[in-house]
Amino acid sequence: MADYKEAYLATRPKTLDPAEYFNLSPDYRRTEEERAALRSRLKRHYLVQLNNPHRKELIEDPALTRWTYARTSNIYPNFRPTPKTSLLGGLFGVVPLFVLYFVFKTDRDKREDKIKAGNYERPYKLSS
Amino acid sequence: MLKVLIPTIMLFPTIWLSSPKWLWTATTAHSLLIALVSLAWLKWTSETGWAASNMYLATDPLSTPLLVLTCWLLPLMILASQNHITPEPISRQRLNITLLASLQTFLIMAFGATEMIMFYIMFEATLIPTLIIITRWGNQTERLNAGTYFLFYTLAGSLPLLVALLLLQQSTGTLSMLILQYSQPLTLQSWGHKIWWAGCLIAFLVKMPLYGVHLWLPKAHVEAPVAGSMVLAAVLLKLGGYGMMRMMVMLDPLSKELAYPFIILALWGIIMTGSICLRQTDLKSLIAYSSVSHMGLVAGGILVQTPWGFTGAIILMIAHGLVSSALFCLANTAYERTHSRTMILARGLQMIFPLTAVWWFVANLANLALPPLPNLMGELMIITTMFNWSPWTITLTGTGTLITAGYSLYLFLMSQRGPAPSHIMGLSPFHTREHLLMVMHLVPVLLLITKPELMWGWCH
Numbered sequence: 001m002a003d004y005k006e007a008y009l010a011t012r013p014k015t016l017d018p019a020e021y022f023n024l025s026p027d028y029r030r031t032e033e034e035r036a037a038l039r040s041r042l043k044r045h046y047l048v049q050l051n052n053p054h055r056k057e058l059i060e061d062p063a064l065t066r067w068t069y070a071r072t073s074n075i076y077p078n079f080r081p082t083p084k085t086s087l088l089g090g091l092f093g094v095v096p097l098f099v100l101y102f103v104f105k106t107d108r109d110k111r112e113d114k115i116k117a118g119n120y121e122r123p124y125k126l127s128s
Numbered sequence: 129m130l131k132v133l134i135p136t137i138m139l140f141p142t143i144w145l146s147s148p149k150w151l152w153t154a155t156t157a158h159s160l161l162i163a164l165v166s167l168a169w170l171k172w173t174s175e176t177g178w179a180a181s182n183m184y185l186a187t188d189p190l191s192t193p194l195l196v197l198t199c200w201l202l203p204l205m206i207l208a209s210q211n212h213i214t215p216e217p218i219s220r221q222r223l224n225i226t227l228l229a230s231l232q233t234f235l236i237m238a239f240g241a242t243e244m245i246m247f248y249i250m251f252e253a254t255l256i257p258t259l260i261i262i263t264r265w266g267n268q269t270e271r272l273n274a275g276t277y278f279l280f281y282t283l284a285g286s287l288p289l290l291v292a293l294l295l296l297q298q299s300t301g302t303l304s305m306l307i308l309q310y311s312q313p314l315t316l317q318s319w320g321h322k323i324w325w326a327g328c329l330i331a332f333l334v335k336m337p338l339y340g341v342h343l344w345l346p347k348a349h350v351e352a353p354v355a356g357s358m359v360l361a362a363v364l365l366k367l368g369g370y371g372m373m374r375m376m377v378m379l380d381p382l383s384k385e386l387a388y389p390f391i392i393l394a395l396w397g398i399i400m401t402g403s404i405c406l407r408q409t410d411l412k413s414l415i416a417y418s419s420v421s422h423m424g425l426v427a428g429g430i431l432v433q434t435p436w437g438f439t440g441a442i443i444l445m446i447a448h449g450l451v452s453s454a455l456f457c458l459a460n461t462a463y464e465r466t467h468s469r470t471m472i473l474a475r476g477l478q479m480i481f482p483l484t485a486v487w488w489f490v491a492n493l494a495n496l497a498l499p500p501l502p503n504l505m506g507e508l509m510i511i512t513t514m515f516n517w518s519p520w521t522i523t524l525t526g527t528g529t530l531i532t533a534g535y536s537l538y539l540f541l542m543s544q545r546g547p548a549p550s551h552i553m554g555l556s557p558f559h560t561r562e563h564l565l566m567v568m569h570l571v572p573v574l575l576l577i578t579k580p581e582l583m584w585g586w587c588h
Contacts, residue, residue: 049551056554060467068470073270092400100392104518106255107391124516 129181129240132169132199136236139229148218155225159203159232166199170582172305177586178242187239188307189586190438196369198235198363200572201228201440201453202228207511207565208457209355211464213265224265227257228355230400235363239370244303247374251331251367255282258364261356262348262549263393274347283345285334288327295324296378308378326387328375335368336423336426339397349416350469354460357412361419361456362449365586373432373438387431393525394427402531406538411469414539415452418495421532422448429510436513442585444506447573451494451503454569455539458488461562462543463550465555473538476548484558485544487566491530494573496536496557497529502576502583 005010014020021029024125047060081084114120139158146154169192172179178187187195205228213224231254238250255278263275297303300311314321334341341401345365349357376383401420408414426444461484462474478485497504507529512522576583 040502041176046551058468059551064473068409072413096396097389097392100396100524101388103520104388104392107518107520 129185129187132162132166132195133185133233133236133240134232135165136199136229137521140226141224143222143229149223151221151225152206152214153219155210155229156203156206156210157505158205158428159199159229163196163199163203168194169195177309180242180306180345183304184270185237186242186245187240189549189584190373191239191370193442193583193585194363194366195239197449198239200234200568201359201362201449202232204453204565204568205355205358207561207568208460209353210356210561212300212353212558216266223338224261224355227261228359231257231261231359235367235518238367242305244296244305244308244374247371248290248293251335251371252283252286254364254367258352258356258360262352265353265356266351267353268351270347271351274344274351274447275466277344278348279332281341282331285341286331287329292324292327296328299343305374305377311378314378322386325379328379329390330507332371332375333427336365336372336427337368337420338390338427339393339400339424340418342397342401342420345420346413346416349419349456350410350412354456357456357460358453361415361452361585365419365423366445366449369426369430369441372427375431376430383431383433387433389406391428391431393529394424394431395420395521397424398428398528399524399531402528402535405535406531409471411462411471411474411539411543412456413456413469414471414535415459416503418455418532419448419452422452423512425507425528428514428521428525432513432517434513434516436516440506440509440513442506443502443580443583444510446583447494447576448483450563450569450573451491454491454566454573455495456486457562457565457569458484461558466552471542473549473552475544475546476544478544480548480555482564483563485564485572488540488544490570491566492536492540495539495572497535500577502571502580505580524586 004016006016046059049055111120135158139155139162142154142158143151169179169187172189172192178186178188208226209224210230213221216224234250234253234257238247238254241247241250259275259279262278263271263451266274293303299314300308302308321403334344339343345360349360352360359521398421401417401424405414405417405421408417422444426441426448429441429444431437462477463469468474477488494501494503497507499505511522511525511529
């Protein structure tokens with residue numbers, strides 16, 4: 001903190017203004033400095049890659065890589081059967097199959113009975 | 129039949145004896161000539177159902193569109209894999225094209241087979257080149273897992289089929305499709321017969337894939353290189369549909385009652401896989417799940433066993449084969465430029481690649497079944513026949529159509545519109561080869577609007 005000098009004609013960012021840190025503990029100030037150093041190192045790494053005239057490929061974003069990995073390949077190890085997941089799985093994966101079987105079977109059986117009794121009138125002229 | 133099969137077998141000397149400078153040109157030209165010769169099959173001159181060159185290989189209006197699609201796809205696969213295979217050593221390049229050509233040979237013999245056992249052997253034989261392509265030339269470590277899932281799902285489904293076919297041979301004395309179509313309906317009442325019925329169909333339902341056993345498909349499609357994805361989406365899924373259509377002839381009258389669970393799985397699968405598509409971040413994964421959704425519709429259309437169902441199934445299979453393969457090629461062009469399949473990374477491509485945006489647009493419109501494209505015609509026939517089967521299916525198929533439109537537009541908007549990422553620099557311009565690839569995929573789809581009789585099958 002003591003050896004930070006802002007650039008010529010630039011203003012000091014708010015996070016490094018000593019007036020803001022008047023009532024904060026030295027511990028807090030040190031952690032904030034470390035975080036600022038980390039951020040500026042990452043940003044410098046990104047800008048070096050961005051402005052490299054010989055770069056031909058994409059700049060890799062590790063956060064994006066972690067996010068896509070978590071969304072596509074890391075699902076099952078983190079799955080745990082809980083009441084909520086079991087309910088959702090049953091509601092969307094198991095129950096509809098039985099409901100649909102019941103609906104289709106009764107509908108088609110009713111039609112089959114009407115055909116066998118001889119009084120089924122076809123509502124549409126479908127060659128099927 | 130032989131005028132296509134022998135040139136396909138002669139592709140192997142072409143591959144191994146061409147000089148390295150001419151390898152890709154020679155094989156692409158050779159396979160394109162085979163494709164053009166195969167178009168002669170479309171002229172249906174025979175009065176009987178089958179145009180048979182000998183007792184074991186024949187074509188009929190069901191297998192002809194699929195055969196022409198297979199032959200058409202080989203030059204496209206070779207064109208698509210040219211970019212990422214060329215840096216490898218020459219013998220590995222030759223090996224890659226050899227695997228594609230051997231896959232082609234097995235597929236031609238499978239679709240042209242008249243004996244069910246020959247169809248079965250070729251059905252199994254197509255697994256091996258595909259497995260080698262996925263596990264050898266895939267890009268991520270998950271490809272081994274993907275290959276395992278692909279192989280064992282299909283094998284586990286098809287072993288009961290072998291037993292069922294041998295039992296059928298025992299009881300009817302023949303397995304030739306030419307003869308079986310005229311055989312007496314089998315009396316099937318006992319539980320053993322019901323298990324036999326299931327054994328006949330499970331292999332094809334796993335291959336289609338049906339919703340409950342579809343887990344191998346997203347893995348295999350995503351991890352495969354572009355040629356593998358193309359042939360998987362375009363042809364190998366249709367092997368399942370074709371097999372089902374051939375087997376259904378002999379499986380009455382049990383199918384009336386036993387088909388309910390599979391029809392319900394297929395219909396519910398349309399909605400579930402369509403909804404999963406809306407939540408995908410991986411480009412190829414989205415296209416893979418959309419394949420499952422469309423094939424669910426095909427499976428439903430085949431299982432209700434009506435003429436319109438079969439016709440709609442064939443039309444949708446051909447149209448989906450071409451369009452899905454086109455989408456995988458487009459996804460591969462994005463992958464080759466950014467080396468990532470994440471959708472939010474390759475955004476805003478319309479400003480950077482305007483002509484390719486046209487191909488993305490047409491392919492996505494075809495995927496969402498825009499009239500008058502044959503995708504819609506097939507879907508409409510299947511939806512109509514399912515409505516006739518039971519009017520309540522319209523809720524599922526209608527919602528499925530809505531969700532299909534939703535995720536197709538989502539795919540288009542995510543990849544083409546929006547802000548381009550500011551740090552993408554090395555997006556090389558599109559090669560003529562890639563534009564040619566897209567034209568060769570999409571122009572047949574547009575031309576098939578004008579003559580759908582080529583695809584209708586033997587029901588009309």
